[in-house]
Amino acid sequence: MSSIGELGEFGLITRLTDRLPQGPAVELGPGDDAAVVRAPDGRVVATTDLLVEGRHFRRDWSGPYEIGCKAVAQNLADVVAMGARPTVLLVGLAVPPETPVEWAEQLYAGLAEECELAGCSVAGGDVVAAPQITLAITALGDLDGEPPLTRAGAAPGDLVAIRGRLGHSAAGLELLRSGRTAPAELIEAHRRPRPPYTAGAEARAMGATALMDVSDGLLQDLGHIAKASGVRVEVDTADVPVPRVLGRGGLRHVLTGGEDHGFAATIPSSAVPPASWTVIGRVTEGAGVLVDGGSYQGGGWDHFRE
Known part of the structure; x- marks a missing residue:
């Protein structure tokens, strides 16, 4: 089994990029000094993120x-949380030279599979040698002529609704840290989040006033909406779905666990959400987030606290 160091930078780039199918948003893909990407809307939604070995994943x-x-x-x-349609990713990979080429090939197979979904x-993107594996991702999207859905549009009288899996990744991480491998559903959820990529379009169809990816914990992220909008968010735990697989700490995981990448939206009280969305509370005048009328002990994820 050859290593990345033996294959070399340009050999690795060729090996990886030859496996990447290009969609209609890409006018010129890998192989030149830069890619050329179509932006039909005239605006580009852009975001970037880092994954560092030992911090965000363990091999x-x-x-x-x-x-x-x-x-x-x-x-x-x-x-998706901006109400945009994903179009393109740029991938920076820092990796130790002794890493097997097959490892990088499987990594890019995962990148391509999730992009296809x-x-x-x-x-x-780019590849460089480094002491530990780090992924730097830049994602682009197109608004298709619509205004972005931000954190700042919630208003008193709106309902609060959630979409997608919540709490599973945090429960899976807790199991891995304790050396357990079951329930497998929770372990899988931590290893591979499954965002509902249709959530942005669904939220827009409901007339959503605010939308956010739940990455750092539901309550913490609802707090970002409350602060940006100048309102209070009130959550009723009786309406929060807590799957049985989450066990005794299920509600805590749902309210504070991150990395499932579900979505939270505020929608008009007249909206009729589809079955895939669950109304869990309301927006009122005030500030912050209340749970069953009071404060909730326990926060979400903070990269500089954890």
Whole structure:
């Protein structure tokens, strides 16, 4: 099995990019000094994220394919949260030279698979040697002529609704840290988040006033909406779905666990959300987030606290 160092930078780039299909948003893909990407709307939604080995993933817990899927999912969820359609990813990979080429190939297989689910493409990037694996992802999206959905539009009288899996990744991480491997559903959820990529379009169809990717914990992220909008968000735990697989700490995981990349939206009280969305509270005058009328002990994820 050859290593990346033996193959060399340009050999690795060729090996990886030859496997990347290009979608209609890409006018010129990998192979030149830069990619050329179509932007029909005239505006580009852009976001970037880092995944550092030992901080955001561990190779003894996740395989390269799963790491690739996760890297794409957490970036595209931010694009979708703006009400945009994902179009293109740029991928920077820092990797030790002794890493097997097969590891990088499986990583890019995961990148390509997750991009296919969301209808976008990896259009380019860079590879460098480094002491530990780091992925730097830039994701682009198109608004298709619509205004962006931000955190700042919630108003008193709106309802609060959620979409997608919440709490599963945090529960899976807790299991891995304790050396357990079951329930497998939770372990898989931590290794590979599955954002509902249709959530942005669904939220727009409901007339959403604010939308956000739940990456750092539901309550913490609702707090960002409350602060940006100058309102209070009130959550009723009786309406919060807590799957049985989450166990005794299920509600805590749903309210504070991150990295599932579900979505939280505020919608008009007259909206009729589809079955995939669950109304869990309301927007009122005031500030901050209340849970069942009071404060809730326990916060979400903070990169500089954890």
